[in-house]
Amino acid sequence: MATRREPPLSRDGIVRAAVELLDDSGEAGLTFRALAERLATGPGAIYWHIAGKGELLAAAVESVIADAVFAGPAGATPPEAVRTLALGVFDAIDVHPWLGVQLPLNPLRTPMLRVFESLGRQVRALGVPPAAEFTAASALLNYILGVAGQNAAAPRAIAPGTDRATFLGNAADAWAALNPDEYPFTRAAAGRLRDHDDRAEFLAGLDLVLAGIIARLVPPR
Amino acid sequence: MATRREPPLSRDGIVRAAVELLDDSGEAGLTFRALAERLATGPGAIYWHIAGKGELLAAAVESVIADAVFAGPAGATPPEAVRTLALGVFDAIDVHPWLGVQLPLNPLRTPMLRVFESLGRQVRALGVPPAAEFTAASALLNYILGVAGQNAAAPRAIAPGTDRATFLGNAADAWAALNPDEYPFTRAAAGRLRDHDDRAEFLAGLDLVLAGIIARLVPPR
DNA sequence: ACCTGAACACCGTTCAAGT
């Protein structure tokens, strides 16, 4: 049960332990005291390696998002590359739900800056003219971050252990019970929510943004 | 200086004081002790009216977002109505920056559910077929929430008082100093970031999502 | 240079006691 401790104590070791703690017990579980216990030391020791909780969280985000962001397959078309990139972020949040809250909060610090850069390159490859490339890349990033926050918030609201399917079921029930005069649309969408494939829905939305970029910003050739 | 206290103590009064506290001193400023002081009572008194901090925050969000969400001008076209709705959320965040963090976290609780419902109606009015209307409304909401988080995170990272223009200037400087081999796109976008009109940029991105919805989901007529 | 752990100044929340 006791987590053995690597050599002395290192920034990387601390960040790794922080990620484990976040994965195991959520944001509320990441505490300097809990972290110190896991590292078999006192809370003060951590401060020699890391400035504070903000930096710790940022480092945890970075360590986890870095894996998700790589160029993507070389032969891919720009839309394919954008999908790969976005799915990398989406799947990382699936594995580390705390990311969904943390990503939008640590906006263009290093980890997300890399995602933005990659999106921007694909936007260029798509043929968007320079004057519009910032808008296009931002729209893609904002959509991705919006889904991130949304997907993280949902299960967090209920008990941390609740699985996604029963959560969606409950939400769908709640929607179905809404007053049809006040909420006709949401009520009708309840069914759609129930047998919802998050990943597919995420991609479908992403494709809408891509389609908008192509329709409005890419000159015909 | 002493804030006079209305009749005895009411849920509405508490929520109003919480919003003031959030506006004045940010998320960190909202404390049961500070709130109690402002209301000239003890911290325990608040608990008789409100379950806890989560409910307090949710109530603050709701009270502030409710004003921003109304049907919009009756004669508006669906895209105009979507823009009005989205701008309502955007401007509310401008006035109450803490909303940007809180909105994505309180996802489809009552306040945002109303936004979702309104977006959905406009999506229908646009002519999106039922099978796709959930996807379209979600894409719009996710984009809006993404921008919300992004806009809130930025100034929060720096000192709470930093004004937007100098913040953008600093960010643009940092981007301009990036390694051009690693970050060619972001570096080139630095200029664009500097003289950035948030509101216009927000609308431009929203129009991309709308254009995608129309291009991909609305059958020609 | 790096670690220890007590101590400080806070939190949210509870609850006996008051009115």
Next chain:
DNA sequence: ACCTGAACACCGTTCAAGT
């Protein structure tokens, strides 16, 4: 029914003291 405020069980962070 509603309010009071001390008390509880926590936080993040600091810092003298150790090695």
